[in-house]
Amino acid sequence: MDISQILANGIVLGALYACIAVGFSLVWGVLNVINMLHGSFIILGGYLTYFAWFYLGLHPILVLPAVALVLYVLGYLVQYAFINKVVAAPVLTTLTLTFGLDMILYNLMTVYFTATPRRVTLDMGSLDIAGVVMPGDRLIGMGLALLLTALLYLVMRGSSIGRAIVAVRMDRQAAALMGIRVNKIYAITFGIGALMAGAAGAVFAMVFPVTTNLTGSFLGKAFVICVIGGLGSVPGALVGGIALGVIESFAGYLLGPQHAITVGFLLMLILLVVRPTGLVGVKGYE
Amino acid sequence: MLKRSWKTTIAGAAVLGASSAFVAPSAQAEDGVLKIGAPLALTGGLADEGKKQKAVWSLWLDKINAKGGIDVGGEKLKVEFVEYDYQTDGKRAGQLAEKLITDDEVDVLMAPFGSGHTKIIAAVAERYQVPMLACVASSVSVYDQGFKYLFGTLAPNTGMTESMVGYFKEKHPSLKKVAVYGRDDVFPKAMATALAASAESGDLEVVYNELYAVGTMDHSAAISAIKAAEPDWVYMTGYTQDLILGRKQMADLGIEAPLVTMVTGPAYREFTEGLGELADGVTSSTWWHHATAYTDTPGAWSSTAEFYKDFTTAYDSDPDYVHASCAAAADVLVDAVERAGSTDKQAVRDALAATEMKTFYGPIDFGDNGMNQGREMPIIQVQGEAIKVLYPAAIADAELELVD
Numbered sequence A: 001m002d003i004s005q006i007l008a009n010g011i012v013l014g015a016l017y018a019c020i021a022v023g024f025s026l027v028w029g030v031l032n033v034i035n036m037l038h039g040s041f042i043i044l045g046g047y048l049t050y051f052a053w054f055y056l057g058l059h060p061i062l063v064l065p066a067v068a069l070v071l072y073v074l075g076y077l078v079q080y081a082f083i084n085k086v087v088a089a090p091v092l093t094t095l096t097l098t099f100g101l102d103m104i105l106y107n108l109m110t111v112y113f114t115a116t117p118r119r120v121t122l123d124m125g126s127l128d129i130a131g132v133v134m135p136g137d138r139l140i141g142m143g144l145a146l147l148l149t150a151l152l153y154l155v156m157r158g159s160s161i162g163r164a165i166v167a168v169r170m171d172r173q174a175a176a177l178m179g180i181r182v183n184k185i186y187a188i189t190f191g192i193g194a195l196m197a198g199a200a201g202a203v204f205a206m207v208f209p210v211t212t213n214l215t216g217s218f219l220g221k222a223f224v225i226c227v228i229g230g231l232g233s234v235p236g237a238l239v240g241g242i243a244l245g246v247i248e249s250f251a252g253y254l255l256g257p258q259h260a261i262t263v264g265f266l267l268m269l270i271l272l273v274v275r276p277t278g279l280v281g282v283k284g285y286e
Numbered sequence B: 001m002l003k004r005s006w007k008t009t010i011a012g013a014a015v016l017g018a019s020s021a022f023v024a025p026s027a028q029a030e031d032g033v034l035k036i037g038a039p040l041a042l043t044g045g046l047a048d049e050g051k052k053q054k055a056v057w058s059l060w061l062d063k064i065n066a067k068g069g070i071d072v073g074g075e076k077l078k079v080e081f082v083e084y085d086y087q088t089d090g091k092r093a094g095q096l097a098e099k100l101i102t103d104d105e106v107d108v109l110m111a112p113f114g115s116g117h118t119k120i121i122a123a124v125a126e127r128y129q130v131p132m133l134a135c136v137a138s139s140v141s142v143y144d145q146g147f148k149y150l151f152g153t154l155a156p157n158t159g160m161t162e163s164m165v166g167y168f169k170e171k172h173p174s175l176k177k178v179a180v181y182g183r184d185d186v187f188p189k190a191m192a193t194a195l196a197a198s199a200e201s202g203d204l205e206v207v208y209n210e211l212y213a214v215g216t217m218d219h220s221a222a223i224s225a226i227k228a229a230e231p232d233w234v235y236m237t238g239y240t241q242d243l244i245l246g247r248k249q250m251a252d253l254g255i256e257a258p259l260v261t262m263v264t265g266p267a268y269r270e271f272t273e274g275l276g277e278l279a280d281g282v283t284s285s286t287w288w289h290h291a292t293a294y295t296d297t298p299g300a301w302s303s304t305a306e307f308y309k310d311f312t313t314a315y316d317s318d319p320d321y322v323h324a325s326c327a328a329a330a331d332v333l334v335d336a337v338e339r340a341g342s343t344d345k346q347a348v349r350d351a352l353a354a355t356e357m358k359t360f361y362g363p364i365d366f367g368d369n370g371m372n373q374g375r376e377m378p379i380i381q382v383q384g385e386a387i388k389v390l391y392p393a394a395i396a397d398a399e400l401e402l403v404d
Helices: A005-032 A037-057 A061-084 A091-113 A137-159 A160-170 A171-179 A181-202 A212-229 A234-254 A256-274 B002-017 B047-066 B090-102 B117-127 B156-171 B186-201 B220-229 B240-252 B269-279 B302-315 B321-340 B345-353
Strands: A127-130 A132-135 B033-040 B068-070 B075-084 B108-110 B132-134 B150-152 B176-185 B206-213 B233-237 B259-265 B283-285 B355-360 B362-366 B380-381 B386-391
Touching: A005 A037, A005 A061, A005 A132, A005 A137, A005 A181, A005 A212, A005 A234, A037 A061, A037 A137, A037 A171, A037 B186, A037 B240, A037 B386, A061 A137, A061 A181, A061 B206, A091 A212, A091 B002, A127 A137, A132 A137, A137 A160, A137 A234, A137 B090, A137 B156, A160 A171, A160 A181, A181 B075, A181 B090, A212 A256, A234 A256, A234 B220, A256 B220, B033 B047, B033 B090, B033 B321, B047 B075, B047 B302, B047 B321, B068 B321, B075 B090, B090 B108, B090 B117, B090 B233, B108 B321, B117 B132, B117 B150, B132 B321, B156 B186, B156 B380, B156 B386, B176 B186, B176 B220, B186 B206, B206 B220, B220 B240, B233 B240, B240 B259, B240 B269, B302 B321, B321 B345, B321 B355, B321 B362
Parallel strands: B033 B075, B033 B108, B108 B132, B132 B150, B176 B206, B176 B233, B233 B259, B259 B283
Antiparallel strands: A127 A132, B068 B075, B283 B380, B355 B362, B380 B386
16 A cells, blocks of 8 residues: 555645634634634535535635635624623633534524535546545645635734734733724634634535534544644644644554544644643643 | 534423424323324434334324224224333433333334334333334344344344345356445444455455444545455445545545445435435445335335325425334234234234234344344445335346446
């Protein structure tokens, strides 16, 4: 068996994983809110993409910006209307709140969309490079995932909103004293987290079946990736995602698919003990 | 996992108030009525399956009572279902079974979905010596406890895999190597294990035999390993979402096995819809599919086609094996009561044990352990946009086609 195929599988999967985690990591790192809605946001993005493709014949890549925008507005409103009320409370309070909101969203989707798996059946073929087979949709998904992550990185570094988010993350009180409207930054950050989830959902609709049954799996992956890569930074999510993808791929091949997920969790536990900041995390956000 | 179980618990509690038996339970047994008790999972994790049972029994009941009821010892008896929601809580299922027997004085019990909960209720039925029909329990461990009052309409898992190995070897003589890949979950794992055993006893080489964990979101590592083993036949079990992803990744990574079996993917419409052309050629085995064509059958429906027509008219969706097996169980029960000539529990139990009946769902003949031994499970295949039956020969409507 060619090791390069296993590595390629892992890297492609890892880029998709990074796309799951980047919004979740941002919200956790900046707001100190563990957003239990994240998995459902991804699936909602997936459903919107699927319906646009199924009923309107629109390609997922064309729909992606609109889906991301819808999710941004939804995220902004959720933060502004609900989470801002308790954002300064201990993390357990916000976790419980987002958990409750997630139950509502999850059950609404199950009732109205049903849990029946759906898929955007676009055949994009595969690319064979020196015996390493790369499925077309996954390659496009990986490209989009990397592009979105890079865009978010640039926004965080290069825009005034991004710098305000980073400032709030570093010291909320000092940022407020500098004239930054912290509550607004919180809502924007949560909106960006939801936007990234929606974009991830649009990408995933081409690769994975869309079903509410997967919300828990997406959320679980986001947790593991954040711990492995480190909280609160875009590179952290990217490194964590690719590390998890490659580890799962090799573990699945060497130890059997039954143990692939276990090995990912094991790595998370080891890192929690020996390096709580994650592989590239910032101290203070462990 | 914790998160999802909380969701189902609270959702179950919310719906609890709205759920009710479709015939109000009465405290006293009535003359002229055959009372069937059914604890059902109408809320909680198994609610979808519980609702299937409720829906098909409602349809069945309308059909039977429209004929004026059933003939028992020269008298017409109406049939009545007494149902309670046990909220997918096994302990509560046992308590409600006891209430149905002692308080509602039902004549027989129908078991709910799944081997686990059937086992719990079977113990209660046995204690009170009340005949019980299980229509959605396929695990042999339910039936090997020496119970005398338990009868099941599904056939053992192993029957499915042995007939499939035999059929494929006959139709594709160059078949030598099989890869088995199953979800590490009760039924999918049991099927994968049974297939690997049947393949080995059928002199096939099992070149890959692994399980994947619940929650697996990607199969590329396993499928790359399967590809390297160059099997002639890939047999994968799991939930529909796993199978859709698995089939797609097989195509993406260039698996070229001429036989691809997914259990029980093609039995569900969402599998073919979610895969499009990739579903073409995928085979499966199932306890029942509406493409099977049993005709001239006694009971509520005289043929599979008639059942399918009634069901789709009433519910605007396709029936699956849960619907069919449970409706057939009700037919078997009526047949036994009519032969017994009374609703006496011992007489009905003895009549059930002697059952040999052809239903729209297929033949039913209970073995010594109470499990249906009379079934040759259909092998089905997606051909074009249709589901074709390949086996058994008596109901086959197509020949096996190899995957392109």
